[in-house]
Amino acid sequence: MTRKEIPIFDANSTMFQNIGLLKVAETATRQHGDIVAIRVSDTRDLYIAGSPECFHYWRGHQGHFQTDLGDIASNQAITRMLLGDELQDPRWSDVWVLTANRMSAIARDFDGWLETALADATRTLITELPQDGTAADLRDICRDWSIRAVCPAILGADLDVAEIAQGVADVEGFYFAMSTKDAAETADHENLPEFKAARGFLDKAITTALRNSTPSDPNLIAQIATVIPQDVSEADRLNLLRPTVGHVITEKLNIGGLSLLWTLVQLAQDPQLAADISAECHGNDPLVMRDADSPLALSTVKEGLRLFPELPFIYRITSEEVPIGDYVIPSGATVVFAPWLVHRDPRFWEAPKRFQGDRFLDEAQHRAHYYPFGVGARIRSRANFMLHQLTLAARSICAAHSLALSPDCPRGNIRPLLRSALIPRGAVPVVFAPRDASTMAADDQSLADAIQ
Structure with a gap:
């Protein structure tokens, strides 16, 4: 042929x-x-x-x-550059085995810590929304939610969200630099200012978490640190922890909460859809109900990922x-x-x-x-995790508030711009209004009418 x-x-x-x-x-x-x-x-x-x-x-x-x-x-090569590969050094083979075994042993507990962090982050997002009709920028709301929904389970509860947000931005800056600069510029990547900022953030976050954690604390750092021998130097300990911690953050963190942002942008332009999702949650706690029991919320999230895929x-x-x-x-x-x-x-x-x-x-x-996440067996875990995160957050927000784009939001700001991910072109101000009992009753009737 x-x-x-x-x-x-x-x-x-x-x-x-x-x-x-x-x-x-x-x-x-x-x-x-x-x-x-x-x-x-x-x-x-x-x-x-x-x-x-x-x-x-x-x-x-x-x-x-x-x-x-x-x-x-x-992305995988950039991740190796950023995190280092100390655990692959033959002299640390015993520590590698101990780390892998500990990760396996706490897997179920870790899932529970992540679920707790997700519920706490979503609850915080809702309680911190302006109640007086003032617009809030979705970029800030979703970024902070994404950090609170994951990082406590990894680094512990004592977090400086603003500092981590800047650090995550530095990490994104390193990825962007490595994927856009030519080979000559990136040959000595450790001397790039973007690398130094990103690596500095990770090392400071891990060091702070180690200092603030005890062996019984319910977070990844505390548990992995227990299997590293006490005679390992502080520098080597950091190099051994960074690959494991960094890979977990990479797998679990939706950078900037952008997938939630794009879904909320659409919900803010479709009040009936948001009301129908609210009605779907009636009589249930949206923070604990099964995703299968909120099919419209799950479908809405998937539709958001169709138009604005993570990759x-x-x-x-x-x-x-x-x-x-x-x-x-x-x-x-x-x-x-x-x-x-x-x-x-x-x-x-x-x-x-x-x-x-x-x-x-x-x-x-x-x-x-x-x-939306690519193909292959390895992406299934992240896809399932992200769909659950986003569905829980979307239905919880819709159950508690109606939302609408602020009249001051330039339409050009909600056109996506490609960096390492799809980002808005500027501020995305949204006005949230708490739902009252009469509003929710009307939502229930609206959903019932739609079903009939």
Whole structure:
């Protein structure tokens, strides 16, 4: 069978560099189809894979795609640089085994600590919302919630949320620098100011947690520290803890609470949907009810992740020639799998650019073209964790408050901008109003009418 030559979209111009990958990828695939080589410089092409067929191939042939991207740093490679790999040193093999065994032993307890942190964080978010009609910026609300929902279970309850928020921003700054600077600039990554800021934050957070914890405390740091021999120096102890703690934070933390932010942006523009979610919670505590008992809230969260996936683009390097459809992507090529494109494609979604909170009530019909976290067995744990976090928070907020975008919110601010994740372009002021008994009764009737 004769293979076609992959079309090339020339984005090596100031105009295309300024408009960003979201628009470039949309324009390139609209002109040339699902597989297209985007020429981003005289020496580099990015192969956009923008169809479910591409994802199905990836799922079935994951060995054909590497996560180490050569002169383009992958997220996994950047994580190794930031956290170090001291635990992989043969001289610490006994400590590695002890750490792994301890992590396994406390796994169930850790899940409970995370659930407690999530409920506490959501309760705090709701109680701290302005009650006087003053608008609150969703960026601040969701960022602080995301930290409180995870970090106490890892670092302990004695947290400076503002300090951690700045530290997380520093970590994101390092990822962004490593993924956008050229190879010469990142060759000595430890001298980059972004690395020093990010590593400094992690080391300070771990050191503070160690100092404030006791062996019986219900947090990850306290429990892992118990298996590290007492004669290990402070510097080595830090190097041994950082990879474990850092990987857990990376897996569990929704940076900036952005997935919750985008869902709340949509709910703030659809008061009936928020009211229906509130009615769904009637007679139950939204902090403890099962996600299966709030299907509309869960569907709304999934719809938020469809339009604003946690990973809008996923970079991989081909380890051999990859035949997809009528094309062959060469070995050593940078492939960009694009949930952003598949999730907005009218071939697979009805009214793809419209937010429909009930779209995923019938989930089975969407599985074949829904990839908000990527593909593979390793992402399932994070996907399930994040869906639960977001569903609990969304239904709890809707049960307690109505919400609406402030009239002062510029519409341009709620258009996504791609950095290491999808971020708003500016402040997102939202007005929250507590629901009273009469409002909730009306919501119940509205939901009942909709069901009939």
